[in-house]
Amino acid sequence: MSLIMILVLIGALLLLIIGYSIIQQQKERAEAERRLEISRHRAIIDETENVLSNTGMVPCSGNIMLVLYKRIQDALAQSIAFASGQSRNEYEKRLIDINGQVESLKLNPPTPPSIENFRLPDNDKQILELVRTLKKMKAILRAEHNKGKVDPTVFAEEEMRIDSLQLRINVESMISRARAACFMKQYGSSKQMVTKALNTLHTIKAQTPNDPFIAKKVEEAKQLLDEIMGAQKLSSPHQPISNSKDGDDLDMLFQPKKKW
Template structure:
């Protein structure tokens, strides 16, 4: 009888230990998932904050700024629903974000899309291209979640696409002018033709893009004239060399006649 009781107690103890371990593992899993969720939302907020820092370097529309601020707001709400840790700081951040959203809605002057500050160097150009790519990825994500309408998504994606085009045009123009300076007219002409073809296909060009198309057409004329001049000089050089060879032959045969 005693052994039966002992075995029963041991079995009960094992059951309790196993049950306790299962509960602890479940709690650890929940805690890990909670921390991962919070970490993910913090990463979202950090990314958006970094993108917003570029609002002074490139024109951000009202719609785009609202999309980014709402992305921060949604991340903060998810953090609050996931954990009560640092709830005060999160609520304060959420309140500030709401205030910024209201400020944007009631008092925001949209930038002049035709005004574009060209990047100073290749490093800055690359950084701006990376920013536009990240923003396009963000608005694609928000559209896929149903956070923004298709109309707004298409309009903002087109704006960002035009921004990327402007950055690439500025970079290409620098290379074209360098090629022209180095008298590499063939390379310059190829780049010019490519850009003109792209710009000609755009029906809603702003004043900046129209001005660049005019500049490229002028450069094309200059390159064409330079190519013709170069070809004429090369042709004349060939003629001069042929004439010189002919003179040498005449001298040789003239000497033979004297023999």
């Protein structure tokens, strides 16, 4: 009997150990999932706040601002469900602030600034940051629309607005770099960039012939091309023409090519 009792006790102990191990694994799995969810929502909040911090460079409408704030609002609400202790308290305080900003935007939507008055930043670093901000903004807009959180009409208007801004940045950047290359007597690079700008403009002009920005930039690019050709003829015939491709970083940010 004593042997049987010992075996029974050993078996019971083994069952307890196995049961405890299973429960512990489940707790660890749940904790890992909790941390993963908090990390995921933290990334959403950080990304959206980064876009919001750069909206001063972009003529944003109240609609896109509301999309961005609501995205943070949703991420904070989800984070509260998984957070605990001090972190939970911090998320709750931030959610109260965001709720206030969302309500304020709903009650007093700002008038959308005119895209026609938009001016390109002065240096390439600012331009690159602006391009990245618009790309992230567009990706967020599409993601929220796919979730059913953005009205289709608002989505279409805001996407068109972002596309228009990206077009202006792309064209303005190419013409600006073409002028700089011409000033440096890099006529090959200058002609290449202004020709590229003209090709882009002609393609878009065929689709939107009444856009005053396009018509203005076509004339500006043609005039610049004439200046480049004239300067190239006056230069020494033996003067080497630079084949450098200035601003490759900016061109890469517009890849893959969009069909306007």
